[in-house]
Amino acid sequence: xxxPSSDRLSSRQARIRQSLDVLSLQAFIxxxxxxxxxxxxxxxxxGVLVVTADTVYLLVDARYREAVSMLQRxxxxxxxxxxxxxxxxxxxxxxxxxxxxxxxxxxxxxxxVTVDRYHSWQATMTRRGVTAELRTTARIVEQARVVKxxxxxxxxxxxxxxxxxxxxxxxxxxxxxxxxRGVAAxxxxxxxxxxxxxxxxxxIVASGPHAALPHHRAGERMLAAGDLVVLDxxxxxxxxxxxxxxxxxxxxxxxxxxxxxxxxxxxxxSAIEAVRSGAETTVxxxxxxxxxxxxxxxxxFGHGTGHGLGLDIHEEPRITWPRPDVASVRLESGMVVTxxxxxxxxxxxxxxxxxxxLVTDAGCEVLTRVSRELRWA
Amino acid sequence: xxxPSSDRLSSRQARIRQSLDVLSLQAFIxxxxxxxxxxxxxxxxxGVLVVTADTVYLLVDARYREAVSMLQRxxxxxxxxxxxxxxxxxxxxxxxxxxxxxxxxxxxxxxxVTVDRYHSWQATMTRRGVTAELRTTARIVEQARVVKxxxxxxxxxxxxxxxxxxxxxxxxxxxxxxxxRGVAAxxxxxxxxxxxxxxxxxxIVASGPHAALPHHRAGERMLAAGDLVVLDxxxxxxxxxxxxxxxxxxxxxxxxxxxxxxxxxxxxxSAIEAVRSGAETTVxxxxxxxxxxxxxxxxxFGHGTGHGLGLDIHEEPRITWPRPDVASVRLESGMVVTxxxxxxxxxxxxxxxxxxxLVTDAGCEVLTRVSRELRWA
Numbered sequence: 001x002x003x004p005s006s007d008r009l010s011s012r013q014a015r016i017r018q019s020l021d022v023l024s025l026q027a028f029i030x031x032x033x034x035x036x037x038x039x040x041x042x043x044x045x046x047g048v049l050v051v052t053a054d055t056v057y058l059l060v061d062a063r064y065r066e067a068v069s070m071l072q073r074x075x076x077x078x079x080x081x082x083x084x085x086x087x088x089x090x091x092x093x094x095x096x097x098x099x100x101x102x103x104x105x106x107x108x109x110x111x112x113v114t115v116d117r118y119h120s121w122q123a124t125m126t127r128r129g130v131t132a133e134l135r136t137t138a139r140i141v142e143q144a145r146v147v148k149x150x151x152x153x154x155x156x157x158x159x160x161x162x163x164x165x166x167x168x169x170x171x172x173x174x175x176x177x178x179x180x181r182g183v184a185a186x187x188x189x190x191x192x193x194x195x196x197x198x199x200x201x202x203x204i205v206a207s208g209p210h211a212a213l214p215h216h217r218a219g220e221r222m223l224a225a226g227d228l229v230v231l232d233x234x235x236x237x238x239x240x241x242x243x244x245x246x247x248x249x250x251x252x253x254x255x256x257x258x259x260x261x262x263x264x265x266x267x268x269x270s271a272i273e274a275v276r277s278g279a280e281t282t283v284x285x286x287x288x289x290x291x292x293x294x295x296x297x298x299x300x301f302g303h304g305t306g307h308g309l310g311l312d313i314h315e316e317p318r319i320t321w322p323r324p325d326v327a328s329v330r331l332e333s334g335m336v337v338t339x340x341x342x343x344x345x346x347x348x349x350x351x352x353x354x355x356x357x358l359v360t361d362a363g364c365e366v367l368t369r370v371s372r373e374l375r376w377a
Numbered sequence: 378x379x380x381p382s383s384d385r386l387s388s389r390q391a392r393i394r395q396s397l398d399v400l401s402l403q404a405f406i407x408x409x410x411x412x413x414x415x416x417x418x419x420x421x422x423x424g425v426l427v428v429t430a431d432t433v434y435l436l437v438d439a440r441y442r443e444a445v446s447m448l449q450r451x452x453x454x455x456x457x458x459x460x461x462x463x464x465x466x467x468x469x470x471x472x473x474x475x476x477x478x479x480x481x482x483x484x485x486x487x488x489x490v491t492v493d494r495y496h497s498w499q500a501t502m503t504r505r506g507v508t509a510e511l512r513t514t515a516r517i518v519e520q521a522r523v524v525k526x527x528x529x530x531x532x533x534x535x536x537x538x539x540x541x542x543x544x545x546x547x548x549x550x551x552x553x554x555x556x557x558r559g560v561a562a563x564x565x566x567x568x569x570x571x572x573x574x575x576x577x578x579x580x581i582v583a584s585g586p587h588a589a590l591p592h593h594r595a596g597e598r599m600l601a602a603g604d605l606v607v608l609d610x611x612x613x614x615x616x617x618x619x620x621x622x623x624x625x626x627x628x629x630x631x632x633x634x635x636x637x638x639x640x641x642x643x644x645x646x647s648a649i650e651a652v653r654s655g656a657e658t659t660v661x662x663x664x665x666x667x668x669x670x671x672x673x674x675x676x677x678f679g680h681g682t683g684h685g686l687g688l689d690i691h692e693e694p695r696i697t698w699p700r701p702d703v704a705s706v707r708l709e710s711g712m713v714v715t716x717x718x719x720x721x722x723x724x725x726x727x728x729x730x731x732x733x734x735l736v737t738d739a740g741c742e743v744l745t746r747v748s749r750e751l752r753w754a
């Protein structure tokens with residue numbers, strides 16, 4: 001697996017430390033696995049990072065000790081790393097580590113810590129006499145992650161391009177007599193064959209009436225002639241996600257199916273044309289949504305137009321309509337996002353078309369390279 | 378997909394309402410997806426449940442509306458369900474719903490709500506003039522889930538038994554010239570073939586020195602003669618998880634490999650013999666741990682002996698040594714747990730052997746039916 005170099009990690013850590021300075025935090029507890037990986041190259045479902053002005057403490061239990069030791073002997077070693085052993089409780093070890101740092105004001109990721117865990121930290125600090133103030137922080141690492149560096153773009157491009165043969169295998173499998181799960185199995189085998197380390201999310205194969213359910217996975221239903229089939233899949237390459245949706249017809253599509261597909265395709269094209277550095281996310285969303293509304297499909301498109309893509313399958317920015325709970329942001333060169341409008345008609349079926357897009361100064365580059373046709377030529 | 382009947386859901390909801398009565402809560406916010414599914418049959422990554430004395434509110438956005446509507450027309454419909462539409466923000470919709478209930482004391486799942494979300498709820502309640510008290514709760518639904526009912530045991534038994542042909546395919550694939558990822562691909566194709574809806578977790582194929590890393594996944598390493606290969610995989614059937622680990626040798630095993638395998642096998646047998654209704658989890662753990670310690674492998678076994686299995690791959694109870702942060706509990710008839718001791722020798726490799734076990738009054742029933750041999754006969 002290619003991992004960022006130690007120099008790259010140093011740059012990332014420096015940027016985080018600038019944020020900590022601005023917030024007058026002497027230490028920062030990182031608990032999101034993707035954020036931990038971004039700053040340290042440590043891959044795992046456990047582990048906690050504590051970043052101070054000169055040290056990165058990685059708290060891990062015995063299961064990860066050897067893996068960390070191996071990583072530190074490579075060119076991707078985490079700079080300034082001190083491995084802090086967790087013999088039993090992560091919360092106990094964390095509080096001991098925080099005490100060791102001497103920090104008086106400590107930030108934590110409020111979006112990645114449960115109320116339960118926060119209360120446990122507070123109680124443990126009181127019991128151990130660690131008197132520092134714990135302060136909520138928002139999006140410190142996420143903001144750094146939203147614009148990808150050149151090495152990340154290279155991996156994301158390759159992750160997107162490797163979907164081409166996977167899609168070809170999926171299209172071949174879409175035929176009468178095949179089940180949704182059978183198609184999913186073909187897709188997942190092709191993902192492995194293409195060199196991905198794992199699927200990026202649960203593969204979706206939604207056929208016939210199931211295609212009207214945006215988050216149906218893959219069930220026992222057998223594909224039938226005339227079905228629309230929504231295929232939504234992706235793989236993880238060197239930690240980075242790809243995400244593609246195509247909608248295919250089993251045999252000849254009906255006039256209604258062709259119309260629905262053409263409308264979503266036009267909406268997607270419109271949104272892709274709106275993507276450029278400086279464009280507001282709500283404007284990109286409107287570019288897709290207006291096309292569908294003009295064709296009488298406004299109510300059939302109930303989700304956002306896209307999302308950022310990176311170490312997580314759903315990252316910032318969210319590309320959606322103006323909402324009180326979602327900040328509209330301006331796209332920047334180096335962001336990677338999906339554009340995936342859809343239209344869902346209960347009882348009939350649905351269409352979604354999704355590509356992975358790199359934002360550039362001039363406009364954008366579509367990273368996924370797969371035919372958007374409804375039928376196999 | 379088989380789903381519990383409406384009657385079964387009624388029983389589960391009644392039990393939760395008893396807990397709410399004891400705690401003097403008029404409403405209970407459920408945010409864990411597995412807990413939501415357990416009480417309502419709603420399957421999805423979004424959605425919030427609010428349980429009151431006579432109603433179960435399910436808050437969902439447009440993506441799930443049609444799926445819920447389909448579910449409610451079946452024999453597995455959620456009793457007392459009111460679907461509460463979420464046009465944009467889940468937090469806004471939740472607070473509106475809480476206001477509608479008129480509840481003055483409202484519980485939430487402290488282990489499944491982030492500090493960020495909790496603060497958002499509080500701010501939204503203040504803004505909308507909803508004055509109820511929010512109170513943390515712990516393990517209300519998890520406690521109900523820990524002992525499986527007859528229908529759940531039937532599914533878990535089948536989920537475990539279907540691993541037999543998957544393991545056979547995996548064993549066939551363990552040979553010189555195959556990569557870890559190649560073996561993982563064989564396993565995942567076999568999981569689909571066996572009828573599982575998806576893998577229960579990222580498949581682990583850890584060969585040679587990687588076998589010393591308990592949480593290695595599957596990489597590009599090619600299997601070599603003499604390697605130990607740890608294979609850890611499982612599938613989800615009708616929502617319930619199976620989980621199996623076997624360790625195989627590539628070709629003839631060395632004396633050291635055979636010794637390590639024999640030690641772990643003896644430890645596993647000892648723990649399985651200790652499993653029965655009424656046994657303390659720490660005693661079951663010690664049964665495995667003592668065997669390894671007596672063979673000089675105490676330091677090589679750094680993780681717990683097992684965990685509960687159900688809708689989640691890791692559930693209560695945890696089977697581990699006496700720890701301040703983990704309650705030792707008595708096993709009860711109807712619990713389903715894994716027993717999975719291991720021994721890891723940095724630089725050399727490792728062994729882990731894991732089965733899924735149903736606790737019974739008389740002792741236990743091993744649900745997984747796969748040879749534990751180090752070599753293919």
